Amino acid sequence: MINKNRVKISDILSSDWLDKEAFVYGWIRTSRFSKNVCFIELNDGSSFKSLQLVIDMQSISIDESKMQTGTCISAKGLIVKSPGADQSCEMQVSEVKIVGLADETYPIQKKRHSLEFLREIPHLRCKTNTFFATFKVRSKLAKAVHDYFQDRNFLYIHSPIITLNDCEGGSEAFQITTLNLKEVKEKGLDYSADFFKRPAYLTVSGQLEAEPFALTHGAVYTFGPTFRADPSDTPRHAAEFWMIEPEMAFYDLDDLLELIEDFIKNITRKIKDNCQSELEFFKNFIEPELDNRYAVLLDHKFERIDFAEAIEILKQADRKFEVEPKWGEDLTMEHERYLVDEHFKKPVFITNYPENFKSFYMRINEDGKSVACVDLLVPGIGEIISGSQREERYDFLEKRMLAKGMEKSLYEWYLQTRLWGSAPHAGFGLGFERMIMYLTGMKNVKDVIPYPRAARKIY
Ligand code: 4AD
Numbered sequence: 001m002i003n004k005n006r007v008k009i010s011d012i013l014s015s016d017w018l019d020k021e022a023f024v025y026g027w028i029r030t031s032r033f034s035k036n037v038c039f040i041e042l043n044d045g046s047s048f049k050s051l052q053l054v055i056d057m058q059s060i061s062i063d064e065s066k067m068q069t070g071t072c073i074s075a076k077g078l079i080v081k082s083p084g085a086d087q088s089c090e091m092q093v094s095e096v097k098i099v100g101l102a103d104e105t106y107p108i109q110k111k112r113h114s115l116e117f118l119r120e121i122p123h124l125r126c127k128t129n130t131f132f133a134t135f136k137v138r139s140k141l142a143k144a145v146h147d148y149f150q151d152r153n154f155l156y157i158h159s160p161i162i163t164l165n166d167c168e169g170g171s172e173a174f175q176i177t178t179l180n181l182k183e184v185k186e187k188g189l190d191y192s193a194d195f196f197k198r199p200a201y202l203t204v205s206g207q208l209e210a211e212p213f214a215l216t217h218g219a220v221y222t223f224g225p226t227f228r229a230d231p232s233d234t235p236r237h238a239a240e241f242w243m244i245e246p247e248m249a250f251y252d253l254d255d256l257l258e259l260i261e262d263f264i265k266n267i268t269r270k271i272k273d274n275c276q277s278e279l280e281f282f283k284n285f286i287e288p289e290l291d292n293r294y295a296v297l298l299d300h301k302f303e304r305i306d307f308a309e310a311i312e313i314l315k316q317a318d319r320k321f322e323v324e325p326k327w328g329e330d331l332t333m334e335h336e337r338y339l340v341d342e343h344f345k346k347p348v349f350i351t352n353y354p355e356n357f358k359s360f361y362m363r364i365n366e367d368g369k370s371v372a373c374v375d376l377l378v379p380g381i382g383e384i385i386s387g388s389q390r391e392e393r394y395d396f397l398e399k400r401m402l403a404k405g406m407e408k409s410l411y412e413w414y415l416q417t418r419l420w421g422s423a424p425h426a427g428f429g430l431g432f433e434r435m436i437m438y439l440t441g442m443k444n445v446k447d448v449i450p451y452p453r454a455a456r457k458i459y
């Protein structure tokens with residue numbers, strides 16, 4: 001056992017340790033020296049708040065140059081009431097030892113570093129307040145997601161990472177191979193020598209594989225990594241990100257919207273209740289309007305509009321958009337931002353998009369030109385969710401696949417779910433990182449995932 005007397009800093013800060021001795025481990029966040037006293041902010045990972053250590057350098061000899069940001073120490077001392085306004089208690093140190101030194105070459109110093117600089121050192125940025133708080137919210141949000149679905153008896157299904165199909169059809173899938181590319185260049189491409197003897201990809205979405213399970217267990221969800229070789233390097237696009245994809249039998253589009261709103265409000269409330277210190281930090285240093293973000297999401301019903309209504313609102317707007325909004329063409333980022341940030345200023349569901357640029361699996365509406373789908377847009381981010389009622393009618397699905405030029409043989413198994421015991425069903429996908437961005441105010445998807453991967457950049 002490392003030291004049976006070790007106390008976690010969270011315990012000292014949250015319970016009554018006054019006038020008791022404690023022994024702690026931790027890393028120095030900051031240190032400052034004034035006259036003969038050394039003040040250290042010590043963090044052991046157990047709480048966002050650090051414990052202040054006060055070392056009287058007249059009775060304890062320490063080497064100032066070693067007591068710097070990043071160094072790991074152990075300390076023993078009495079917990080006393082703190083005269084400072086920032087903390088309720090502090091440790092009067094009687095013994096201190098260096099466990100692991102971080103010398104002056106340690107890249108993270110007391111001063112504030114830019115997020116771009118920190119992105120280059122993901123193995124070290126996690127030690128800063130900003131990332132400590134971000135990954136705490138990420139972890140709590142993952143628990144909230146699982147709790148939401150598990151409490152409602154959804155089956156958690158692990159959809160495969162390696163697939164043969166491209167669910168979203170945008171040819172954004174990473175192909176995987178064991179072929180030696182140098183040999184391919186010399187001898188030509190021969191799939192019979194490849195691992196699967198056919199082209200294989202990293203999944204862009206677990207939806208197609210989740211659907212048969214929804215048509216068995218009634219309600220299921222996936223929560224796992226997905227991959228997109230999207231060449232655009234934007235603050236909202238990562239090459240590797242996590243998605244949550246629930247899929248429910250006997251659901252239509254209205255049922256789906258009800259579930260999405262309840263789910264998003266539920267997980268947001270959990271973060272508001274369970275991450276108070278972290279949210280206080282984000283409000284002070286990252287996004288001053290954070291409280292308002294929670295209020296517009298939690299206190300009102302989400303707005304619901306049809307794609308056709310969205311186009312009307314954009315046409316009436318007193319501004320010229322780079323791309324003129326029109327039926328039959330997708331909304332641009334600029335259109336979305338106008339609708340959600342300027343017009344509604346709260347979460348908006350946009351439903352029933354034109355079928356021509358939407359995925360093959362979405363259920364065609366009676367008008368024959370739109371599909372029963374939804375995008376959820378939120379202020380400051382834009383799209384966080386896409387979902388739809390699925391086309392459960394074999395003939396309609398087959399027709400749409402062929403019209404989109406898809407290779408039917410790859411989707412025979414998917415079509416079969418409509419051949420035997422088909423049923424109306426619906427589902428959606430939430431981008432986990434985008435939700436974290438909304439809840440923390442962080443502005444770049446690369447800053448809410450521990451080790452970001454994006455076009456031309458692997459950190
Ligand atoms: O809109 P998408 O492409 O929808 C699907 O994949 C459906 N199969 C979901 C379903 O119905 N089960 O992706 C869903 C969400 C987006 O709304 C966005 O939040 C996120 O995934 N997303 C990304 N997040 C980060 N980086 C990227 N490159 C992303 N692409 C999509």
Ligand code: MG
Nearest residue numbers: 375383385386
């Ligand atoms: Mg989408």
